[in-house]
Amino acid sequence: MPAPAFPTATHTPLRGGPTLRWGVIGPGEIAGDFTDALHAHTDQRVVAVASRSLDRAEAFARAHGVGSAFDSAEAMAASPDVDVVYVATPHTRHLPDALIAIAAGKHVLIEKPLATTPAEADLIGAVASDAGVLAMEALWTRYLPHTTVMARLLADGAIGDVRLATADVAWANDLSAPGRMTDPALGGGALLDIGVYAFWFTQFATGHPVERHATGSTRADGVDLDAAVVTRTADGVLATAATSLRATSPGIGAVLGSGGSLRTLRNLVFPTSFELTTASGTAIWDDPSVPTGRQGLAYQAAALASFVDAGLRDSPLHSLADSRSILSTIEAARASLTVVDDV
Template identity: 60%
Template structure:
């Protein structure tokens, strides 16, 4: 058997490509991490931030090297020096920020989830397409080098026909402390916060689900705590996707096909390595490890997403081929289906 060679899988160059001027909506942790990653690793520039609190906005802008502060997404979208909005507000405000960008004729990168329901996600997609404006859900993991490589493996057929995938994304939260994760008005719960990664990986591995079954639990206020979803694609491939805010999981994932399998060795959400076992080259099997050698770790990887989006916008695309609006709508529909299957538990048992 000839030794297996990983296919060429170039990522979008972090420097030297098209440069956009970004406006950031929101002043939370992910907004700060995005700005820091973009400024540290790319030529992209954040020129303004929107915050409803002038004081908080000024402090945030000063901390992250941003010159201008405005009050709203609408004001960002009206600025001549802003090409694209990055919407990093709480989940329930994503739709508002996305529609403000679209109405202003500006591209938008909208944090996960694109919206809190399939209906809202479809509304954003319809508005973006009608206006012919670029909009993408910020599925940053898809643009990391290890997923660019995995995508190339799947397209080349190194795993054969995908048949089975499994994934878990879970971080334990202090449910007694209150806050965003247990607040339904802010889109609280495991699914919209971290489960979006597990459902996305399942969809990436086997295709859009044709059927969804799930078990799990919610608080009386509707905030989901944990779930395990079983998905089946049109081709018959199966996936299990687990998430929880009651426990922490290592964030590993696998995808297996008729010709081989991939097993992640690190938390797949962040820059990671994986092990490939393949029989694609002939009789017998071969196992090789693939590692990200970029030196970029953790949320520093947000830079890849920004560089790729800038290239797409500069090329005149209105959707990202790596993660289309149809992908986002499908993801939202799966999340809705999972939530409908969950069982209410006694809140007092969790305190």
Template identity: 50%
Template sequence: MSGFTFPTPDIPSLTDGPALRWGVIGTGQIAGDFVDALHAHTNQRVIAVTSRTAERGEAFATAHGVARAFTDAHAMASDPAVDVVYVATPHRQHHDGAIAAITAGTPVLIEKPIGLTPGEVRSIIDAARTHDVFAAEAMWTRYQPGFRVLAQLLTDSAFGDIVLAHADVGWQVPLDRPSRFLDPVEGGALFDMGIYSLWFTQFVIGPPVDVLATGCLRNVEGGNVDVASAALLTSANGAQATATSTILATMDGHASLVGTAGSARFVDHYVFPGRFSVTIDGQTTQWCDPAGLTGRDGLAHEAVGVATLITAGLKHSPVHSLDDSLALATTLAAVRSALTEQDTAR
């Protein structure tokens, strides 16, 4: 692999690009992490937040340096001072938050999963196109420098024809007390964690044409939630991938791909900013993130990337498109359906 060099990641500057004024819908942990990452590492500014109660919104605003608190998402999105909205509510509220922003004519970034079903995703896509408004799923990992480099390597066929990909994600969640993970509508491992592993495999091999899955469901009041799953995915050209997720244990976040000319393997948890190695002709070279951000500070890359796209006048994200989101939602639905069928057959 003599002379091999990684491509330069095509990423906008965290501090020199267009600065937009953000409104955030939601006051949970991801909303707080998003605001803190933007204020610490970028020139983006969050100026408004929406919560269901004035008290919670004002407390969040005070804690995170946000000027205004709203109790109505459409009213916040309609405020001329707000350039873009970030939807950071619980999963079941993503669709309504997205529609509130879109119908106000304000660009919107929607936390993953963008919708709980392919139907919800299509509804958001249709609304965004009807109102000619930017909308995108917040697949923040895709905006990190490492994935921009890896995307270029895949485009350049650096690994030859892709044969196999794998990704796993899991964080242990207590099952002996109520939590959103045990909600039969929006809970389970797939919506929070499995979406990353299914996204990675789609990123590498493309949307699958065949999905096989197995896993474990836990019976909760009102239905079942998936606590672990493993999916085998096959693309149109025959490439295969495995994607696993669980809330029963904490996993290392392995991700890898293998092609006819080489391979790549993440050294660090692939969901977060980190290192990966590339092996070609028996020699291995490691890529390290020059930005130096760790953990959820990497949300800064997503925000700046989206701000750059919006300022350029785009109505979609070529980094992670709405078509990508719909394909991912379709795969998620297929895996969930397979788990339900398996459970019914037992």
């Protein structure tokens, strides 16, 4: 019996499509990786960067080949040379910085999580709709080639009816070290920063949950340390997702169906290969031409440019409703955590 076959990846091509001029708010590590990925692998160009510190903005511009540096998000967003703004500031700044860009009539790609609460997500969506611009969460994993193939397999019923999805995304952190991961004022903690990937994957596989049950721990200052979450959809499909700042996991995502399964072979967050198992046997999907690691950030930018060119105001792959549903899971999980005082 022949091994199961794979559909063609449907990701947006990195080159040859519509291009936009990008401005970046927040010259941190992820913004640098994003800019380098765009310049190395796409026709998109980052033309401006903004920071409250002009020195930081200018240093970023020199390091990453960006033409203009601004000392405020407002000044950059007002520039006629910028078509779209990438919000790469800490979590608690996503809402205000997105609103600045939207008010200037710019499309926005907002680093995950879209916001810190469902209510903030609703506000971003409403304001973007009123302004007639596209607002999109930078859940970059959804736009990677392997994810588009998995989506097609699920839609085609390649593994039958989905019964269960599982995901773990955890990275050990030094909880005594300063920085955004441990700063409650910046939305620090596992849930918003890395748990979002696990909750995205299980939701991607099963659909939006209607039940959420969680357990885990949080510090008294509100920085959540770990969580395990069980969800159920209206159709009764279960999922389990786990995240932690106190341990490192393989980051494996799996989808189990009535007729087979899908399982990533490396961390689900990054470009990876995966295996498909059905009654016909097991086959591995892999594409060595796909840029590795954070170079894969390029795919979401090419996708956004294609959506704007098509006149779309919401991502057809990862909608604002999808982002809001993930934040609802995070909000429910946070409410169920137990305060610990030994860390």
